[in-house]
Amino acid sequence: MTRRTVRIAMNGVTGRMGHHQHLVRSLLALRDQGGLPLDDGTVIWPEPVLVGRSPQKLRALAERHGLPEWSCDLDAVLADDTVEIYFDAQVTAAREEAVRKAVAAGKHLYVEKPTASSLAGALELARLAQEAGVKNGVVQDKLFLPGLRKLRRLVEGGFFGRILSVRGEFGYWVFEGDWQQAQRPSWNYRAEDGGGITADMFPHWEYVLHELFGPVRTVQAQLTTHLPRRWDESGTPYDATADDAAYAVFQLAGGIVAQLNSSWAVRVHRDELVEFQVDGTEGSAVAGLRGCRVQHRSVTPRPVWNPDLPVTEPFRAQWQEVPDNADFANGFKAQWELFLRHVVRDGPWRWDLAAGARGVQLAELGARSSAEGRRLDVPELGR
Template identity: 65%
Template sequence: MNGVTGRMGYRQHLVRSILAIRDDGGVELDDGTRLQVEPVLVGRNRAKLAELAARHDVAEFTTDLDAALADDTATIYFDAQVTSERTKAILKALAAGKHVYTEKPIAESVAEGEELAEAARAAGVIHGVVHDKLYLPGLLKLKRLIDGDFFGRILSVRGEFGYWVFEGDWQPAQRPSWNYRAEDGGGMVLDMFCHWNYVLENLFGPVEAVMAKAVTHIPERWDEHGKPYAATADDAAYGIFELAGADGPILAQVNSSWAVRVDRGELVEFQVDGTHGSAVAGLFGCRIQSRARTPKPVWNPDLPTDQDFRAQWEQIPDNQEFVNGFRAQWEEFLRDVHAGRPHPYDFDAGVRGLRLVDAGYTSSREGRRVELDGSGPVSGSGDAAAVGPDAEAGA
């Protein structure tokens, strides 16, 4: 496990996934037996690794990735490093014959992502990319509604994501400073369009075209040491996505921002509107309004409304026990490795996310709608060597 000293790698992947699985006796397989796991911690800071290993009773840790990859008893490589370090490490792991599971984005460019996908196919290993948001209770409930044909014909999706990330001067920022430097792999489009691609394509249909605007609202921030730096990456993105739905075209609008104050029930919410009903899904909750229970408001700017619109929605019950989404996908990946079968959310899915990133930046830079096909933007796809904002896109 490479990169577990970082926030996401430590909390979600090490503690709440792998160590939780280990402490529960392993992953339960179809035949009732259990597949146990034991992490080997890899990183650049030996002192941090030693402290984590001691805290969590982990026997092995190292700053030597090559030595870790040479260990035949560790058959899976996991990467949660900063994006700029990911490609070369995964290529090493594939060359060593390891199965690979990685955080997204899988690379900094479409070309690098395709290189990883081809190398994984050539190595004949199982490969997967984190799709954690598909395992959120709110989105699982939404998927249940879609599968039950609650919506009728789905017309549109509206997503709101983000919160205020402090600049770091008078209050410490709650996200790492590299997230706001394009040269270090930061950027809202690169970070979140990979998420939106797999959410949209797995729930509603593949993205066929995008119009997007990437902006840097906060041009200067302060790093972990209190030093000011130029925020060269976009900290917000506003996108319109055209989807190929099963029953016809679907329009999705998704706003993503680290410079917005939250006035909604959860940090991310998706409203889905269909001919027979609507739903609003967040991280945990999902509220619905059927056609039969839809109110009939009348626009009157001269009188305040007497309707409590939010009270007219019904909460969907859990109906099942939801486990941590990162752990749920880890367990699926481990079962797939054990069975020798492909993981459904593989490197090709990661490449599709990068193609949407590329199209989003192209749209923002050129101020136009960009179409996608199976291989990415149809035309004007920008620099094939990198996906990211240029000086204008980040202005």
């Protein structure tokens, strides 16, 4: 057995997502299991180098997890030839400049989304990475969630017949920050800092729809700011200038209609924080983060509309749970494993910066659709 150490500059891991999902539940989890084994007996050993702006937070994080290296000097870390990969989970507004530096330093790239604040910026990053010959990837974690992996299994197995529609509900109530602390950082609600639920979630919806059902061809969206006043981490009130809800209808290739509601101002009355219902000629499914339930055509009940009588049918009980039939790892960890294999052994990979640019494009078009009050075509990038 040969250990292959891969040093990774991790920028933005003092934040919630970067810390919990990427550092602890992905790379440190891989170290806890002894590394990532390859077929030839090599074991990939990820070695995080923490990067950020706060020395106090970085030092505390490094000490908590027994990591020897951290730095507030991104340029110095990128100048280190032993660092192979640059990972970015910073606020969106800071990402583009840092990724440009990493490309110039010849590092392989793995970044959160959105990859840039504009489509032009996202396409430029993809072009620079291609010209530099560096391997690059964008986090598309929802594809690796158990619920959506079961949904993909149903699609690939032909369960739905001809797929007619997709309906998605995502969101929860994010406290304003006055009488209860908000669950999300305040920059999420300031447009000038790159906030907004459209910029945050439409890149997710693009890759979920694209990978499972087909490319998005048109978008019609309504963005709104339901809660215009919030309180930041220090308890100071501020104006929420970014959208906190987006309601959209997408037309996909093949005529499939997708309706997706995204909101940080909604109270949850469903089994999971995100759910997708897919209806087809032969059957339907409802998938969340982990679970997936189905109802086949052959066992579909015959509801009859009668508003004068109380409902007696147990609608939820008429659906069947899809079994796991596999062990599902953390979705972020699963994609990290694929990317590390891609870097070390040229393993298969398709979630690159060009794919990430499609998500930025959809967010831009969603915002423009809302501003202009009309449906917009989604041009195919690269053509």
